[in-house]
Amino acid sequence: xxxxxxxxxxxxxxxxxxxxxDSKRAAVVDPGGDLDKILAAVEERGLKLEKILLTHGHLDxxxxxxxxxxxxxxxxxxxxxxxxxxIQQLPMQAQMFGFPSVEVFTPDRWxxxxxxxxxxxxxxxVYHCPGHTPGHVIFFHRLSQLALVGDVLFAGSxxxxxxxxxxxxxLIRSIKERLWPLGDEVRFVPGHGPMSTFGQERQSNPFVxxxxxx
Numbered sequence: 001x002x003x004x005x006x007x008x009x010x011x012x013x014x015x016x017x018x019x020x021x022d023s024k025r026a027a028v029v030d031p032g033g034d035l036d037k038i039l040a041a042v043e044e045r046g047l048k049l050e051k052i053l054l055t056h057g058h059l060d061x062x063x064x065x066x067x068x069x070x071x072x073x074x075x076x077x078x079x080x081x082x083x084x085x086x087i088q089q090l091p092m093q094a095q096m097f098g099f100p101s102v103e104v105f106t107p108d109r110w111x112x113x114x115x116x117x118x119x120x121x122x123x124x125x126v127y128h129c130p131g132h133t134p135g136h137v138i139f140f141h142r143l144s145q146l147a148l149v150g151d152v153l154f155a156g157s158x159x160x161x162x163x164x165x166x167x168x169x170x171l172i173r174s175i176k177e178r179l180w181p182l183g184d185e186v187r188f189v190p191g192h193g194p195m196s197t198f199g200q201e202r203q204s205n206p207f208v209x210x211x212x213x214x
Contacts, residue, residue, distance in 0.1 A: 001122050001144045005189065006041050008034040009099070011060040016148055016189055018141075019047050020120025027119045029053045029139065029148050030061040030191070031068050033099065038064070053117060053124075054078040055150030056136040057086030058163075059093040059102065061191065066103035077117050080128050081110040083135025085165075111137050127178045131171020132159030140182055147188040147198075153179060155196035158207045175208050 006015045009032045017038070019026035026047040031038055042049055049072055054062055056079045069076055086093075087104060094102040111117070113128035117139065125140040132151045136159075139148045151159035153175055161168040179188075184199025202210050 001119065001141045001146060003146065003189070004041055004045065006034075006038050008032045008037060009060045009063065011192065013060040013191055014189055014193075017041055017045070017047065018053075018119045018124075018148075019045070020122045023120040024048055025050050025120035027051045027053050027117075028068070030055055030150065031064040032060040033063045035064045035068055035071075038068070049074060050120070051117075052076045053119075053139060053148075054107065055138060055148065055191070056133045057083035057090075058133065058151070059090060059097060059099060061150065062087065063090065063094065063099060063102045066105040069105065075108040076105060077109040078107060078111045078126075079133075079137050080112065080130075080135035082130065082165075083133050084110075086133060086135075129171075129174035129178050131161060131167055131169075131174045133163065134165045136174075138179070140186075145183065145186045147179070147182065147186050149179065149188045149190055151191040153188065153201060153205075153208070154190040154192060155194050155201070156205055158205070159191075172208060176213075 002019050004017045008015045013032045016029040024047050026049050052074050090102045111126045115126040117124045127138050129136050129138050129152045186198045
């Protein structure tokens with residue numbers, strides 16, 4: 001599995017292109033906006049976009065979804081249905097943050113804990129990791145030990161939990177029970193900022209390092 005990060009929106013959200021090396025079939029994960037940048041990266045690599053994958057319903061992660069899906073006839077998979085209320089509020093989110101107008105959409109497939117999605121011939125495991133939002137999911141490619149974790153975990157930090165239906169204790173539990181068991185060597189793409197590994201965060205992240213929990 002190959003990947004390329006395209007920072008989008010004024011929030012510099014890490015939109016990810018994922019593709020199967022053999023088939024060049026690709027998915028775009030969290031197209032928050034700046035579709036021209038995303039499509040330029042797709043064209044530059046000679047990829048064939050086949051779907052959109054979403055980690056959660058916040059504007060900077062899904063703002064370009066409806067337009068991209070409509071433009072290229074792409075199915076939308078994710079997030080978990082508990083984030084539908086965020087998707088329904090997209091026009092209001094856009095107005096509040098001064099973004100271009102954004103359309104509401106309904107994913108073709110809501111995702112659940114234990115589901116699997118594919119990119120080309122490559123399988124990705126789906127883990128429901130609520131806390132930042134109630135319907136947040138992450139995607140894990142076991143063969144390349146790569147996780148796309150949205151706003152659950154960052155290098156040196158964790159997702160905010162002061163939004164509606166966010167919950168700090170739930171987020172910590174998601175990280176400890178759903179992410180750490182995947183292995184210390186797993187590299188992860190966060191929703192914002194640089195990549196890291198689960199092992200590094202277990203050592204030094206001030207919010208979820210092992211030493212915090214005895």
